[in-house]
Amino acid sequence: MGMDDKIKNAAQDLAGKGKEAVGKATDNERLEAEGDKDQAEAKVKKVGEDVKDTFR
Template identity: 60%
Template sequence: MGLDDKISNAAEEGKGKGKEEAGEATGNDSLEAEGKKDQAKANLKQAGENVKDAFK
């Protein structure tokens, strides 16, 4: 299940990066902030996965 979570986190991070870039390109600060939030959330989840892996 760990690999699936890592893939999901990477996809979520990519989606967030896309939102951020779209927000920058269109001048939409809200979309840009949402993208950054999505990336931070994915990175936090990934850090949790790394901690789990360290204890295995």
């Protein structure tokens, strides 16, 4: 994976953290769950990148 993908994943993680924080502040469970999901997806993608980098 290239640097572009790493930047996109970091942005997705930050967006997820933002959604989660806003969801908690406004007591919006749906938005909070969306934020958790975005963060989890970003983490899974990062693990995939790390595995690929290991085999290079």
